[in-house]
Amino acid sequence: MPEHIATPARTNDILRRHGFRFKKSLGQNFLTNPKILANIVAAGEVGPDDDVIEIGPGIGALTEFLAEAAHRVLALEIDPRLLPVLAETLAPYDNVDVVEADVLKADLATLIAEHFDGQHRVKVVANLPYYITTPILMHLIDTPIDFASITVMMQKEVAARLTARPNSKDYGSLSIGVQQNMDVAVAFTVSRTAFVPAPNVDSAIVTLRRREQPLVAVADQAAFDKLVRGSFVARRKTLWNNLTNLFGKDEATKAKLTAALAAVDVAPNNRAEQLSIATFAALTDALAAAGL
Ligand code: SAM
Numbered sequence: 001m002p003e004h005i006a007t008p009a010r011t012n013d014i015l016r017r018h019g020f021r022f023k024k025s026l027g028q029n030f031l032t033n034p035k036i037l038a039n040i041v042a043a044g045e046v047g048p049d050d051d052v053i054e055i056g057p058g059i060g061a062l063t064e065f066l067a068e069a070a071h072r073v074l075a076l077e078i079d080p081r082l083l084p085v086l087a088e089t090l091a092p093y094d095n096v097d098v099v100e101a102d103v104l105k106a107d108l109a110t111l112i113a114e115h116f117d118g119q120h121r122v123k124v125v126a127n128l129p130y131y132i133t134t135p136i137l138m139h140l141i142d143t144p145i146d147f148a149s150i151t152v153m154m155q156k157e158v159a160a161r162l163t164a165r166p167n168s169k170d171y172g173s174l175s176i177g178v179q180q181n182m183d184v185a186v187a188f189t190v191s192r193t194a195f196v197p198a199p200n201v202d203s204a205i206v207t208l209r210r211r212e213q214p215l216v217a218v219a220d221q222a223a224f225d226k227l228v229r230g231s232f233v234a235r236r237k238t239l240w241n242n243l244t245n246l247f248g249k250d251e252a253t254k255a256k257l258t259a260a261l262a263a264v265d266v267a268p269n270n271r272a273e274q275l276s277i278a279t280f281a282a283l284t285d286a287l288a289a290a291g292l
Pocket of ligand 1: 027028078104
């Protein structure tokens with residue numbers, strides 16, 4: 001049995017033999033630490049009842065661990081230069097399909113129907129390309145696919161924003177948008193030195209599971225999203241400043257804003273980061289009641 005793909009020696013050998021040059025623009029930082037890969041698979045609780053979608057297999061470091069634990073693995077890789085490499089490194093595994101695809105353009109439901117049997121839970125496990133972490137997360141959260149869990153490596157700063165609570169510098173529209181529908185937890189953090197080439201940020205493994213019910217019931221999702229995004233546009237300025245930029249500065253609008261804020265007991269000189277998700281939901285309703 002050859003040593004794991006992710007050992008530094010084997011990774012270097014694979015890259016050298018294939019004459020592979022990293023593309024920074026594709027977020028290519030490969031993990032070279034088998035222990036961390038085993039911990040990622042453990043954090044995802046991947047087992048024989050699971051079919052797993054992996055985004056960005058690289059040279060197959062994580063894919064190999066997933067193949068050993070899961071029922072089947074479908075790996076989506078955007079870089080065509082990696083396809084022949086993966087054909088070689090993953091040859092010992094008959095439960096892995098590699099598809100050349102841009103995850104943001106991929107029709108995941110069709111791919112799942114084509115590659116999985118529908119009898120197993122579907123999970124996502126990936127070491128994400130960091131330049132598109134947020135768009136990928138939104139793509140996964142917004143699909144109607146019922147993933148049993150999403151376990152992904154991302155830069156530590158984004159993990160902090162995903163899990164942030166009110167009254168912290170990391171709390172913002174991303175925290176609210178994701179926590180509204182998902183249970184989010186950081187499993188563990190990883191030093192930049194675990195990758196080749198080393199990125200200039202440290203990383204964290206985050207697990208996301210869809211809540212049975214949204215955290216707070218929101219009557220008008222579009223109005224809620226508009227309010228949350230608009231409230232954080234200038235996060236150091238007051239809520240009043242952001243809301244008048246969002247809704248208008250004329251006297252009639254200001255009177256409606258004043259009434260809505262009073263109805264939910266929020267002072268106009270508060271900052272958006274002081275408002276909980278429930279308060280944003282209540283303010284959305286109060287603004288609608290005030291005619292905004
Ligand atoms: N899984 C490997 C590992 O852990 O060592 C590689 C992870 S590397 C951080 C990110 C991978 O995502 C690269 O292989 C890159 O080519 C691929 N990638 C970048 N953008 C992508 C996209 N839009 N769709 C699919 N894969 C993408």
